[in-house]
Structures are given as C-alpha cells and as structure tokens.
Amino acid sequence: MTELLLVAGCAGITVFCLWVAVSARKRRPLMLGRAARAVGVAMSLRGGLVGPSNDEFGQIADRIGARLGWSEAQRVRLANTIQVRQIGFAAIPYQHLRQPHLHRVRERAPEIGADLLERLPIWSQFSDELRPTRRSEVGQLIALLEEFFYRMESAPAMDVLRQIQSQTDDRYDLAMREAAVGVLQESYGNRVARPKVALVD
Amino acid sequence: MNSFASRTLGLSALVALSAFVAVVQPQLWPLVVLGIGAEIGALYWSDRRWSISLAPLVVSLGYAHGGVSTALAFEVGLLAWGLAVAGASGMGRVGLPEIARSLLTSAVALAGGWVVVAAVSPTSLSGTAVSWVIGAVAASSALWFWFGARVPGGSWGSLLAAGGLMTIFAFGLGTVAPIWCLALLGPIVAGAWAVREWRRQREEDQAILRGLILLVQQAHPYTGAHLERVAALAESTGRNLGLNAKRAQRLRAAAILHDLGKVAIDEQILEKPSRLTDDEFAEIKRHSELGAKILEKSGLYPEIAPWILAHHERPDGRGYPFGLHGDAIPLESRIIACVDAFDAMVGVSSVGGRRSYREPVDPEGAIQEVLRCAGTQFDTEVVEAFRKAVGQEVMA
Incomplete structure (x- = not known):
C-alpha cells in the first residue's frame, strides 16, 4: 500500500512538474510574439500615416514565406521582425514623423531601430534584419515589401512590380523576388495607386 | 491584525479542526477533505512557497510513521501551523530583502517540521533531528537558486530541493524498501526541468518589460x-x-x-x-x-x-x-x-x-x-x- 502511494505521489508530482515546464516552454514564444506586436501597435500609433497596417503587411509576407517553403520558425521570425521593424520611431521626434518634407528623417528609422534592438537582449536577434548590409532572407523580404508599398503610393502596382522584377542588383534573392512578385500581383495587381491610410484608428 | 493575517488564521483554525477530527474520528473523512480545500484556498491567498516546502516533508514523515491518515493529519496540522505563523508574522511583507525573506521562510518551515513531529511522535525524535540537519544542508546547497536566479520566486526551487531530500530520508527511515526511492527520480528530474523553464520564462518576462x-x-x-x-x-x-x-x-x-x-x-x-x-x-x-x-x-x-x-x-x-x-x-x-x-x-x-x-x-x-x-x-x-x-x- 505504501509503495503504491509512493509511486502514485511521485507520478502526480512528475506530471505536475512536466505540465509546469511544458506550459512555460510554450508560453515563451507566445509572449515574445505578443511583446513584438505591442511594439508594432505602439509604433503604428506613434508613426502616423504611412503604408499598410502591420497585420496586412504580415499576412502578405507570410504568404510569400509559405510560397518559398520557409519553415515555421522562419515564418514566426518574419512575423516578429515585421512587428518590431519600426521601433526606431521611438527615437524620432513625433512631429518629424508626421511632416512629409521630413521623410528623410523617417527613412533613418531602420538604422536607429537596429541600434535600439541591439541594446535589448530579447530582441537583439532582429537587429541585423534592419541593416541593409547584414540582413538574412527575412530582412530581405521585409525590405522588398517596404519598397513595394512605398513606391505604390505614387505609382500603379503593376508598374512597381515590373520595376522590382527587372532589377539586376543582388539586393533580393532571385527566388524570393519571383515569389513576392507573384503574391503581390495576386493581391494588388489592379491597384492604381495606394492611398495613405491610418494604421490604427 | 490586518485582513491577510485574520483570513489566514481563520482558515488555519478550520484546517486544524479538520486535522483533529481526522485523528480522533477517522471515519469523518468529508471534514478532512473540507480542511484540505480550505488549506488550498489559504495557500492560494498567502504564499505558495509554503506548500512546496512543507507538503513533501510532512506527507513522507506521515507515511513513514503511521500510514495515510497520520500523513494527512500531519500535513493538515503542520500547514495550519505554518499558515498561522506566516499570517501572524506578516512574513513575506516584512521589510527584508527577498533573499533574507526566503531564508527566513525556509528556516521556519524546517524548524516547524521538527517541532511538530517531535510533539506528535516523540519516539521519532532522533530521526527528525537528522532530517533537520539534512534539510538545513539542502537549503544551503540550494542557495544556488537564490543567487543564480535573482528573481523573487527563485526560492521555490530551493524549497523543492529541501523537501525532496527530506522525503528520501523519511522513506529511508520507514517501511519502504530502498528500491522504491527510485520513484523519486521522476519528480526530481521533472522538478529541475520545471524550475529551469520557469526561471527562463521569468527572465524573458522581465526582458520584455x-x-x-x-x-x-x-x-x-x-x-x-x-x-x-x-x-x-x-x-x-x-x-x-x-x-x-x-x-x-x-x-x-x-x-x-x-x-x-x-x-x-x-x-x-x-x-x-x-x-x-x-x-x-x-x-x-x-x-x-x-x-x-x-x-x-x-x-x-x-x-x-x-x-x-x-x-x-x-x-x-x-x-x-x-x-x-x-x-x-x-x-x-x-x-x-x-x-x-x-x-x-x-x-x-x-x-x-x-x-x-x-x-x-x-x-x-x-x-x-x-x-x-x-x-x-x-x-x-x-x-x-x-x-x-x-x-x-x-x-x-
């Protein structure tokens, strides 16, 4: 009887400890994603009017990632990087972010953001993705989409896609360029020029 | 007396009553169950570190010295005592650094086990004296958790370690063949993993903030x-x-x-x-x-x-x-x-x-x-x- 109680007690404690461990393990990436999303929402509120919402941006990027056969881990990294990519806005004066003639200041945001991310152990893994010289496939895809959405504000989508397709430099991986153009054409092919919209109401 | 202390003492009285009934009239199990429910409630409201440090000790000593009913009586009675002390002293909210508070909590838990067992079963006094020494050693070796983790809840791990070691000792004293102690490997390994994952989660939460x-x-x-x-x-x-x-x-x-x-x-x-x-x-x-x-x-x-x-x-x-x-x-x-x-x-x-x-x-x-x-x-x-x-x- 005592032996039975011992085994049952130990089994109960083991199951409880395993539950604690597995829950903590599952919760961590979830919390990281939510924290990245909090940065994304905060920076959208601060940044004002520009480009698509983070959700739209993320959905398009994920479709391209899926078409490229990226792993789940790579797609999660992509989603998180998209959310934190505008963290540099925090260090740019609020008014400068809202004045079109100061767009050059805004363009420095990725560089400022990369410096900021480097100071944060939890997000430092994303800092290289924001630097043109160091980014991996994830950073390249985000840069490609940023270029597309920025240029689409003043030109029809198909024109922008043709320009991207005809680029001969090595900024973007060739397969990625093809996949991105395909997905963007399906989603925005008939758009003439994208009006600026509020990111968060 | 603040609301926390009075709430804890009230629940402790209920728990102590259940323990008394369980010893005098073992057939009145529903009351014991009620007592345990109250105990869980009290633990939820106060400091759950107590449950982790005390439960393995008292349950194992109970099994070793008298079977299930004694074990439960030990558990309920000792937790009632522990909660009463915790509530009355306001422990956990005294103006001490976290490490000192953890040490104090651990020391009181260990001393409590010794005092209660000595009072209820004087014949096992020598055994519990040894268990006190082992517990103290376990607590000091577990300082790694306090200094390594540097998080407020880090002492959970140390108390788990102290309780585990005392459990092994109690079974060594009792009626169970040593081979059965192998069953303890599961909780020890899973507990260590749980503590490590939990610590990492806490660190990442801090990093997010x-x-x-x-x-x-x-x-x-x-x-x-x-x-x-x-x-x-x-x-x-x-x-x-x-x-x-x-x-x-x-x-x-x-x-x-x-x-x-x-x-x-x-x-x-x-x-x-x-x-x-x-x-x-x-x-x-x-x-x-x-x-x-x-x-x-x-x-x-x-x-x-x-x-x-x-x-x-x-x-x-x-x-x-x-x-x-x-x-x-x-x-x-x-x-x-x-x-x-x-x-x-x-x-x-x-x-x-x-x-x-x-x-x-x-x-x-x-x-x-x-x-x-x-x-x-x-x-x-x-x-x-x-x-x-x-x-x-x-x-x-």
Whole structure:
C-alpha cells in the first residue's frame, strides 16, 4: 500500500512538474510574439500615416514565406521582425514623423531601430534584419515589401512590380523576388495607386 | 491584525479542526477533505512557497510513521501551523530583502517540521533531528537558486530541493524498501526541468518589460525613469494591502507599463514648460486609453489593460477617462494613481528626471500632499498602505 502511494505521489508530482515546464516552454514564444506586436501597435500609433497596417503587411509576407517553403520558425521570425521593424520611431521626434518634407528623417528609422534592438537582449536577434548590409532572407523580404508599398503610393502596382522584377542588383534573392512578385500581383495587381491610410484608428 | 493575517488564521483554525477530527474520528473523512480545500484556498491567498516546502516533508514523515491518515493529519496540522505563523508574522511583507525573506521562510518551515513531529511522535525524535540537519544542508546547497536566479520566486526551487531530500530520508527511515526511492527520480528530474523553464520564462518576462521601458524612455526620457520608480513603490504598496505575490507581480508590470501610451503622444506637449491649453491637456489625457489599447491589441498582459485604462480615475469621480467613483476603480489603478502622483511630485533622482513644468517637492511635502488628497483624489486605504511602503523604502 505504501509503495503504491509512493509511486502514485511521485507520478502526480512528475506530471505536475512536466505540465509546469511544458506550459512555460510554450508560453515563451507566445509572449515574445505578443511583446513584438505591442511594439508594432505602439509604433503604428506613434508613426502616423504611412503604408499598410502591420497585420496586412504580415499576412502578405507570410504568404510569400509559405510560397518559398520557409519553415515555421522562419515564418514566426518574419512575423516578429515585421512587428518590431519600426521601433526606431521611438527615437524620432513625433512631429518629424508626421511632416512629409521630413521623410528623410523617417527613412533613418531602420538604422536607429537596429541600434535600439541591439541594446535589448530579447530582441537583439532582429537587429541585423534592419541593416541593409547584414540582413538574412527575412530582412530581405521585409525590405522588398517596404519598397513595394512605398513606391505604390505614387505609382500603379503593376508598374512597381515590373520595376522590382527587372532589377539586376543582388539586393533580393532571385527566388524570393519571383515569389513576392507573384503574391503581390495576386493581391494588388489592379491597384492604381495606394492611398495613405491610418494604421490604427 | 490586518485582513491577510485574520483570513489566514481563520482558515488555519478550520484546517486544524479538520486535522483533529481526522485523528480522533477517522471515519469523518468529508471534514478532512473540507480542511484540505480550505488549506488550498489559504495557500492560494498567502504564499505558495509554503506548500512546496512543507507538503513533501510532512506527507513522507506521515507515511513513514503511521500510514495515510497520520500523513494527512500531519500535513493538515503542520500547514495550519505554518499558515498561522506566516499570517501572524506578516512574513513575506516584512521589510527584508527577498533573499533574507526566503531564508527566513525556509528556516521556519524546517524548524516547524521538527517541532511538530517531535510533539506528535516523540519516539521519532532522533530521526527528525537528522532530517533537520539534512534539510538545513539542502537549503544551503540550494542557495544556488537564490543567487543564480535573482528573481523573487527563485526560492521555490530551493524549497523543492529541501523537501525532496527530506522525503528520501523519511522513506529511508520507514517501511519502504530502498528500491522504491527510485520513484523519486521522476519528480526530481521533472522538478529541475520545471524550475529551469520557469526561471527562463521569468527572465524573458522581465526582458520584455525592460524592452518596453526603453521604448518609452526613447520617446520621453522622464517617463522611462519614472516608470521604474513607480513600479517598485506600487509593488510595496500592493503587498501592504495584502496582495499575494502573483498579483503584486502583475501590479508591478502594470505600474511599469502605465504610461506606455505616452509613446503615441507628442513629446512637445508632454514636455511643455508652460501651462497646457485645453486641447493639449485633452491630448495628454488620451495616454491611458492608448496604453490600454496597445496591450489589448497585442494580447500582451491583457489582464492589466483595464488597470492602465483607469489609472487616472479618482474616488471622487473627477478623474478620466470615465469619471468612475470609489470601488468601481480597480484597486491596482488606485494604487498606481497614488504612487504615480507622488513620484511626479518628487521625481528628480535620475538624469533628465525633472518634469519641465514644475519644481520638485521634497518627499515629506509630497507625502503630506498625498495625505491631504486622501478620500478625494486618492483612495484612503491605499494612501495608508502607500505611506507604510514609503517608510519601508526609507528603512531599506
């Protein structure tokens, strides 16, 4: 009887400890994603009017990632990087972010953001993705989409896609360029020029 | 006696009664079950470290010396005693550093096991004396958890280790063949893994909060430093009001994030040296809603979003954004409001720490101002707990 109680007690404690461990393990990436999303929402509120919402941006990027056969881990990294990519806005004066003639200041945001991310152990893994010289496939895809959405504000989508397709430099991986153009054409092919919209109401 | 102590003592009496019944009239099991339910409730409200440190010890000693009913009687009685001491002494909220509090808790737990076993079963005195030594050794070797983890809950691991070792010893004394002790490998390995994962999770939670502080600090330097000071004082105030460790931790997170919405407010308004216009003031008022919106939309700590939303409400109904009255304002919001206002008056201790539109007030003057506004701008009970917290901080 005592032996039975011992085994049952130990089994109960083991199951409880395993539950604690597995829950903590599952919760961590979830919390990281939510924290990245909090940065994304905060920076959208601060940044004002520009480009698509983070959700739209993320959905398009994920479709391209899926078409490229990226792993789940790579797609999660992509989603998180998209959310934190505008963290540099925090260090740019609020008014400068809202004045079109100061767009050059805004363009420095990725560089400022990369410096900021480097100071944060939890997000430092994303800092290289924001630097043109160091980014991996994830950073390249985000840069490609940023270029597309920025240029689409003043030109029809198909024109922008043709320009991207005809680029001969090595900024973007060739397969990625093809996949991105395909997905963007399906989603925005008939758009003439994208009006600026509020990111968060 | 504060509400925490009286609640704990009341539950302890119920638990002790159940234990008595279980020993005298073993057939009255429902009452024992009721006692255990009450015990679990008490543990939930007080400090769960007690359950981890005491339960393995008393259960194993009970099995070794008298079977299931004695084990349960031991468990219930000892936990009742432990909770009574914890409640009466206010342990966990005394003005000691976290490490000292953990050591104190552990020492009392170990001594408690020895005293109770000696009283109930004098023949096992020599065995329990040895178990005390083993427990003390286990506790000291477990200092690694305290110093390694550097997180408030780090002592859980040490208490788990102490309880595990004492369990092994108790079985060695008793009727079980040594081979059965192999069954303990499961809890030990799984426990170690759980502690490690839990520690990593805690560290990452802290890192997330640090990241968000940096975000606010970039946009508005005063606010960043202010958040850290407010968080510490809000947590102490919450503990003085009887919040358990988990809720106090959430309050701390809420206090850190309470001005998160200011990242979306023009810093020229936030730092304006002269008096604000109505429009500018209306803009600043948006920050509590913006902060709550960021957390709600991201799903990060959604439970604290309502506290942040209401942290500028006042008991007299003259606050914003909704003009809530009294208890309609969450307790955590009332705590943050009080501490926030105090720090806004005194906040000059860091670089760039001074608010541009008014001169700082000395701490004594700020406390007097908070006291003066008790019942109107601030909750009376919160103000009392806040005053104690400031006193504890000065003592520390």
